[in-house]
Amino acid sequence: MSRAQLELHIDFTRCDGRGLCTEILPELLVRDDWGYPVGRGGRDIHVPDGLAGAAQDAVDLCPLQALMLRRVTRS
Amino acid sequence: MTEMTLDPRQLGTGGLFTAAVPDLASHEAAYGRRPSGWTRSPLLRELEASGLAGRGGAGFPAWRKLAAVGAGRPAVIANGAEGEPLSRKDTALLRQAPHLVLDGLVTAGEAVGASELFLYATAESLPGVGQALAERRDGPRVTLVEAPAAFISGEASAVVNALETGTALPRDKAARIARSGYQGRPTLLHNVETLAHLALVARYGAQWFRSAGTADDPGTRLYSLSGDVPAEWVVEAPGGASLRDVLRLGGAEPSSLAAVLVGGFHGAWVPAEAFDLPLTARGLARYGASPGAGVLLALARGRCGLQASAGIVRYLAESSARQCGPCMFGLPAMATVLERIAAGERAPWLASEAERLAGLVTGRGACHHPDGSARFVRSSLGVFKDEVRAHLAGACTAHHGRV
Amino acid sequence: MNEIFWAFGRASGIVSLGLFTLVLLLGIVSRSGRPLPGLPRFSVALLHRSTSLMALVFLVLHVSTLMLDPHAKLSLANAIVPFTAGWNPFWVGLGTVAFDLVIALVVTGLLRQRIGQRAFRAIHWCAYAMWPFAFAHALGSGTNAVDLWFQAYAWGCAGLVAVGAGWRLSANFAETSRARLGRI
Incomplete structure (x- = not known):
């Protein structure tokens, strides 16, 4: 069975680790030794429905435009 | 570690290095003419039956890559960048058998209805390929693009970036290049060795391809042997061969070695006690090793x-x-x-x-x-x-x- | 009635200078990646944005009241094309340059997602150029320039900007600079 899931994608070629997203989404992201966000799933972080709004805020507020929210279908 | 002068010699087992010299006459004498007229579905079926897996590192089934290419003027890229400093097999293949690679590129291009064909390789390899291209009768339009000698220059998105902008740096992948690659078009990117095998599958069929190697790893593979060995050779060995076999084929004495790095710098070490396991992802699963692009770095006993x-x-x-x-x-x-x-x-x-x-x-x-x-x-x-x-x-x- | 335009024009100009000083400082703090006491990083970014829009409002009031003022006689063209004003053209022109830069900064700021990061970033560097123009304009064409309180206010703003710019150029400016210097 497949189901569309919301996923937060980090473009690390843009990310500068300013830390805004980790403040807005502490449930999903922490910062690594150098300040860059670390999610549970590497580059793509599964966003539960309850955090969709906060994730969109993180995307809008990222000073480097390094975040992207997308729906993916995983089987 | 960055500069290494190798003297690759090829030990053919009758697959990729059958032509005596790299020219067209010798190529056609060895393999016959390139069969034209392959369309997408039959080629897909033949490749799936052959079990050909990519030889660029990831080992992705060749037919799946072909199947994933979206519709609409695709681009096909032969990748011979070989950024890994210990890898010599793509250079050796382009030098000895450029026509086989070009056959594969043209055949794949025909099958997907490609609008553009590219061959991306190092400055060392391009002149020979250019010569081969000039003597071909089917006159394919192949754009030759020079790959810088950098470790990451052969990464798929770096290749597309290099073709578009001249800068061979990887890009963030929002979409798969099979759907949106070169200039936003569907793009098929294969390692040059994969394309050479594809050319043979297109000629002789899946059954012939499977006559070498094992069910798990059919066909032959090229290995670049280096490190603590008598000579740094490029070896063609049947799939599923053990490390011991491949080392011996390359003139190295397995008992003198403590371990072999399999799959290059992104690969994994295989210790001497596992030299008899088949050199496949499944065979070497407990070490997390897979043949990848075929780079083997030998470490002698007594070295740290x-x-x-x-x-x-x-x-x-x-x-x-x-x-x-x-x-x-x-x-x-x-x-x-x-x-x-x-x-x-x-x-x-x-x-x-x-x-x-x-x-x-x-x-x-x-x-x-x-x-x-x-x-x-x-x-x-x-x-x-x-x-x-x-x-x-x-x-x-x-x-x-x-x- | 005319005196009201003139007075309001001046007052809104003075407020603008202070607000743009604040915007610049918030921008520098934002770039450092550091939070402020009681203000997380995203709030600093949001405050930078909202303060800049507020500063724009006062700037538009400043320009438009002086367009209505019979003494200044500023036309729309004078407000956009630098150094064309009938009165005090050089010092008013400096303000016009700053105004044009602000328009460019705001438009590219609002269209950031569309125009892409590269273009946004290039234009946004102009913020550092905009402030000195505004400052020189305030000192040169401001009719309060001789008043001690105004001098204190303007140079106070300049001092803050100088401190901010100095910090911006220092080695440990970014929150992560130290961690990225390569120790383990």
């Missing part, structure tokens, strides 16, 4: 695996394109930790620190450079774990004493 590994991790760190923070900072940090272990620093926490850093960088780059480097670090810590323990206690077993 940790020192060799630390040097490689430093090279990997210096090869970072410095685009992605976790790779730019995490890889040098890993290299420093490994160097400190190799130097015999009595700090037991260093081993777990290396593990932690490897976990931290994994999956956090635009390309798989951090992932591959982390895999290599984990493999080094695992395969040489007795050595790690000895070093952290201030000794080195390879040197029978203190570091």
Whole structure:
């Protein structure tokens, strides 16, 4: 069975680790030794429905435009 | 570690190096003419039946890549960049059998209805390919693009970037290149060896291809043998051969070796006790090794695996394109930790620190450079774990004493 | 009635200078990646944005009241094309340059997602150029320039900007600078 899931994608070629997203989404992201966000799933972080709004805020507020929210279908 | 002069000689087993010289007459004498008229579905079926897997590193089934290419004027790219400094097999293949690679490129292009064909290779390889192209009667329009000699220049998105902008740096992948690659068009990118095999499958069929190798790893494979061996050769061996077989084929004595790095700097170490296992992803699963692009680096008995590994991790760190923070900072940090272990620093926490850093960088780059480097670090810590323990206690077993 | 335009024009100009000083400082703090006491990083970014829009409002009031003022006789063209004003053209022109830069900064700021990061970033560097123009304009064409309180206010703003710029150029400016210097 497949189901569309919301996923937060980090473009690390843009990310500068300013830390805004980790403040807005502490449930999903922490910062690594150098300040860059670390999610549970590497580059793509599964966003539960309850955090969709906060994730969109993180995307809008990222000073480097390094975040992207997308729906993916995983089987 | 960056510069290495190799003298690759080829030991053919009758697959890719049948033509005596690289010219068209010799090529056609050995293999016959390129069969034209392959369309997408039949070629897909034939490739699926052949079990041909990609020879560029990831080992992805060739037919799946072909099937994933979207409709609408696709581009087809033959990738011979071979950024890995120990890999010589693509250069050897382009020099000895350029027509076989071009046959594969043209056949794949015909099958997907390509609008453009590219061959991306190092400056060393391009003149020979240009000559081969000039003497062909089917006159394919193939654009030759020079690949810079950099470790990450052959990564798929770096190749597309190089073709578009001249800069061979990986890109963040929002979409698969099969759907949106070169100039936003569907793009099929194959390693040159994969295309050479494809050319043979298109000629002789899947059954012929499967007559070499095993059910798990059909066909032949090219290996670039280097390190503590008498000669650094490019070897063609049947799929599923053991490391011992391949080493012997390349003139190396397996009993003189402590371990072999399989799959290049993004690969994994295989210790001597596993030399009889088949050189396949399944056969070497417990070491996390797979043949990848066929790079084999031999480590002699009596040499310290940790020192060799630390040097490689430093090279990997210096090869970072410095685009992605976790790779730019995490890889040098890993290299420093490994160097400190190799130097015999009595700090037991260093081993777990290396593990932690490897976990931290994994999956956090635009390309798989951090992932591959982390895999290599984990493999080094695992395969040489007795050595790690000895070093952290201030000794080195390879040197029978203190570091 | 005319005196009201003139007075309001001046007052809104003075407020603008202070607000743009604040915007610049918030921008620098934002770039450092550091939070402020009681203000997380995203709030600093949001405050930078909202303060800049507020400063724009006062700037538009400043320009438009002086367009209505019979003494200044500023036309729309004078407000956009630098150094064309009938009165005090050089010092008013400096203000016009700053105004044009603000328009460019605001438009590219609002269209950031569309125009892409590269273009946004290039234009946004102009913020550092905009402030000195505004400052010189305030000192040169401001009719309060001789008043001690105004001098204190303007140079106070300049001092803050100088401190901010100095910090921006220092080695440990970014929150992560130290961690990224390569220690483990």
